[in-house]
Amino acid sequence: MSDAHERRLVNDDGSAFERVSAAVVGLGVLVFLYATASVFGVTSFETEIAGVGLATLFGIVLCATGGIVIVLGVCSRLGWVDTTPNETVGLPVSASFGVLGAIAGSLVGSQLLGGGAMVWLPLTALAAVSLVAVSVLPREDVGSTVPAGGIAIVAGVVLLGGVVGPEWEWNPANLEATFHAPLVVGAMIGLAGLLVTWAAATASAGFGSRGRQSGAYLLMGLNALAMVTIMAALVAFVTLKGASKAFAGIEIGLGVGPEIVGLALPIDWPFVMNVSQGIYVDIPGVLPAIMGTVWIVVGTVLFAVPLGVGAAVFLTEYAEQGRFTRIVEVTTNGLWSTPSIVFGLFGAAFLVPRFGNTNSLLSGILVLGFMLLPLVLITSREALQSVPDEYRDASAALGVSRWQTIRSVVLPAALPGVITGVILGVGRIAGETAPLLLVMAGSPFPSDTPGVFSSFEFSTTPPFVTNDALLTAASALPYQLYATITAGVGAQDAEAFGWGTAFVLLLVVLSFYAVGIALRAYFRSKLHHE
Amino acid sequence: MSFTNSKTTRIVRSITGTDRVALVAGSVAAVCLLGAFVSFLVGSSLTAVFVVGFLLVVGYGWYARQALAAKGLAFLATVSTLLTMGLIIVFVLREALPAVRYMGPIDLLLLTGEPMWRTGGEQLYSLAPAIVGTLIETLLAVMIAGPLGVAGALFVSEVAPSWLRAILKPGIEILAGIPSIVFGYLGLVVLNPYFASSSAFGLPGLGSLLAVGLVVGVMALPTVVSVAEDAISSVPESMKQGSLALGATEWQTMTGITMPAAFSGISAAVLLGVGRAVGETMAATVILGNVTDLPTPIFDAFDNTTTLTSLIASQYGNASGLHVNALFAAGAVLFVTVMAISVVSQYIERRMLRTLGGER
The missing domain is CATH 1.20.120 (Four Helix Bundle (Hemerythrin (Met), subunit A))
Incomplete structure (x- = not known):
């Protein structure tokens, strides 16, 4: 050699x-x-x-x-x-040749010669053995x-x-x-x-x-x-098929767009700003679905991030590494790999009956929040563990208490990792469909958007706060695509609408991922420079 | 015995060591939380009262004893993950139980006489078609995602020049994020008609396990690549250098040193891919016709059947009574399978960390 x-x-x-x-x-x-x-x-x-x-x-x-x-x-x-x-040539290569020979032999024997098992079986064996022999001898x-x-x-x-x-x-x-x-x-x-x-x-x-x-x-x-x-x-194909539908009829100019808080937007983007169904709607859009996804993202982050980060802090900073932490770890990883449809079943059995027995936005948010929880926990834990022990020791040497150390030294140092973990997790949640079918989905082509802010009502009797918008069914981008597949958009061109929805969904999810990954790369390179 | 004793004394000491205010606030918070949980379970409107009480106590605790309150809240967050798992197990199994009682556990899983699934009249629920469908789909997907994914991981981590790796790694990670419903839509609109056309297989209907297996295999590919890549790059550089210094080629080092050393991690990656394929819902639901029949013959991957996941997703909307319980039974089978895969892969991974002795 x-x-x-x-x-x-x-x-x-x-x-x-x-x-x-x-x-x-x-x-x-x-x-x-x-x-x-x-x-x-x-x-x-x-x-x-x-x-x-x-x-x-x-x-x-x-x-x-x-x-x-x-x-x-x-x-x-x-x-x-x-x-x-x-x-x-060695055994792996000759075995591969043997398999190829066996396939060829059996096909020739049974199809070209048209013989029964008496013809193709020996032929298969012959072809396989001879190819192995030719290659290995x-x-x-x-x-x-x-x-x-x-x-x-x-x-x-x-x-x-x-x-x-x-x-x-x-x-x-x-x-x-x-x-x-x-x-x-x-x-x-x-x-x-x-x-x-x-x-x-x-x-x-x-x-x-x-x-x-x-x-x-x-x-x-x-x-x-x-x-x-x-x-x-794949990405190019979806873009090619969906972009023309998604960008159709865009107008840019002062005051052409829909009004938000009394101010007209300077852009009118029908596919993104129109509801999916209505008398005055020329171009059906996916605004209800987009708003549903926005509320899901906001809600799941509010629900899962405090829990996930809190658990990660407890596991890395307070708990002794032992049986308890191991059980939590196994459970978290188990939750991480639990199929989304099982989360959906869980939500349908646990949450839906307790929220008025109908599908609701709140159930969807909570179920997806349960799914986000292990993702946030795992990534936050990694981020906390990668904070060097010197930081903690230095802080402790100054006489700072443990909680003060966590709050002002460990958590800020781990923040970049936590943020990227949350963003990547949210990207996965935003594309999740299966649980929504079971706990959140309502009309396949909704004609209004969930007005969560405007429907808060307060009272002096329990439950003190009610919000009808949270307790009614809603749409979301991935569910909108599924609904298009199963129901069609009536007289409109269903397939093009589907491609448009798929394109917008892909855009949303992949931007979450791109931002998360770019942030992580940025923080890492900064860490290496220091 | 002495272990529990010392633990108890430690707990007792820490309780007696805490001041009275914190002790009272802590127990009130615990009672409120427990009350909120129980009243939520029974569906009572008292839940809100308990929640408000809990929030008030926590607010006071944060103001008076911040460090202790933070520790307590962090502990509660940890417990919430265990609680989530417990609730999933209890509720899914509880809802599945009537179907198990009705069919008997053996018939529920293995009944293969026609008909296998009847929701009206004399009800009949056999999960056999869905189990076979899931098996074939997973097998096809793993045959694609396993070898190609591991080869891809090896390429990214060992062969590719650094500029290419800088593009490939984030690229693959981004692609892991493509939502499954988009894959499903592609499979439905592109792959299904192609397989039914006279330039490929000329299938009589739209949808086949082969299409699902292909799509799910491609979907699982990025996951397998990233996890296997992590395992391969965690093999200590010194092991590879030693092999190269003895005159082995890079390929010999890979097959003789790196791959065996990372074997556990690689198999954990493949197992993770298996888990994803088993649990993949939307692609299967959209692509398959979801007929509850066994493929004939049973290994016919070109046939149109259903999987455990797509059975639930496609039928839950218009199911009631025992039918719902049967779907929960499918979910329970799915859950148990995936949990077993997860636990095994974690065990393998832990063993790898032990044998490699690498720093964690």
Whole structure:
């Protein structure tokens, strides 16, 4: 191993070998990306380039790259290039090849040859065993390239020979699904491309441990790329679909908007400022849902933050670490992972009957507050624990009492962590739907907003304070989206309304997250500078 | 015995050590709070009186003995988390009990003869379809989120250059925040028609466990990545350096040193993903047709069935009587499952911290 670098320095033959394998890697990644895109319907195999169908083109590319990869392996085996292969490819790789072989064997046996269990069972076993043998018996350079290249060539031949044409389909007897050509061809090309790319990447670093690393890094990089792409595509897709609906009819100018406290806003944004249903409403909006979400956020923060921070202070500053703190910890983590629908059931059984037996905003706030509580507790506890003990010791050395220390030293130092934790928790709460269905939801398209401020009433008999707005059903952004899905917006274009709602919801939730994460990064960098 | 004794004496000493004003105020506050809780439970309007009394006493205590009042309030906040858990257990189980009594625990979970779910006439509630649906959905989701999530975490923490990591880490965390209903809407409007079209599977109806499994798997991915990434980056640098100094490649170090050392943390991350997949409600409710039949054959992921969560969410609105109890039974099964997963993953995590001996 140690002389690998030296040899690479003096050896010129290797560079051609490396260049060829790097080219195959590039080609393979392209094939894989295109095949994936076609599975998602972004591109199509019907396209023709220079009079040749894309499927045919891919067949040729797969055959060629497969062949090149095999040649690379054989060159290395015959000692024409300097490589450092291991004795075998190892069990995980050969097992993967075996599984692939088994799948291919069973499909060919049961579908193409149309035989019963007597045909496809032996064929499956044969294909699996032979692929394992081909990969595990020879030295690594042959063992990794020949099966990968072979599979690519078989896939290429299947495409070129027209075995799987555009009209091809496979209807397994005992499944509900029919496998149609576009998806199957895309998956096959993608898989074969991936295999060839992996083998070429292994070859480009001269096999051996360095080759394995290069192959593994390639797969991991592709995986990360795919993950980021999918997520970014999701956000972009919702924006694309929803933004035009959400921004429709915006007017900016002095006094065009609705009045708030006697002052007309300088902007009229129908989708955000209109109610969802009413006689004079041209563009149905999501104002009631937005206000519902605002009240939920305010209410849950008022309910859960004092409790969560208080509990975190008690656990870190007062309690002795022992059985009690451990029980609380296990309970908190349990609450954190309790499904939201169970919280909803709990609210329906515990809160709803005690608040007049109807769904109400207050029940929704309390249930979501119960959900926010463990989030605030966990993050606050982390923040308090990360306050250095020197702070406490220094304060105690000055003769300051424990409570004074907590109030003026520990809590201010932990405040950034607590705030970011609360913001991230609120982001999660704002997108929560399931409990609202059970405890808060009312009209799917409300025509008014909850007027919490204006409905406070005081009396001298218990319960002293009443608030009708808190005790009636309300909407919220995620529930609005659900209601749109189940009910439709009447004559209006339901799907566009749904996309608009989804866009606004995404905007609200992701801004909470973005602000929380940015704040945390800012506080951390400040901490490191000090 | 001596342990409890010393504890009792300590408590007694701390009580006798406290001055009388604080003692009286504390006990009045405790009585008020207890009264408020009990009267809230029985639904009495006296609740408000007790709450006002409690607030008055606390206000006085804050004015007179701030330090003690703060400690007491912090203790109450701690108790409130335990209380929440206790209330959830009591209320969900209590509401589930009539359904368990009606069906019998075995039939409730395992009855597979047709029909399995009848809300009118001779009522029949078997959770078997929902349990099978949840199992298949979770299995599919974990097959996606597990390996890809762990590979992603390894990439973010060990392979990616620092500028890329600075983008990827917060990016993945933000994506964990996409609300599940948005995922559900995407699945409903995009994935369902695609799976039903003649370029993919040509499914007869909209909605399949495969679609739900895919969507939930992608949803759980960011969670698995962040938690597994935390576990991987908590492996002490000295262990990796030692391996690299012996001439091992970075990949060999990852598979031979880092992954085994972080194994508990990684499995806790995957378990957390399992928990999320089991408890995921909205995506399943929106995408699935929520028919209460077993898939035929039972492993047919292309079939349209229901999950425990979507059963509750889709039927609670128009359920009454025993039907509601049956839905609570589904919730109880869900709760017990997720709680078991949570406790196991916490145990694994604690063991990892012990074996690694890392600072906490």
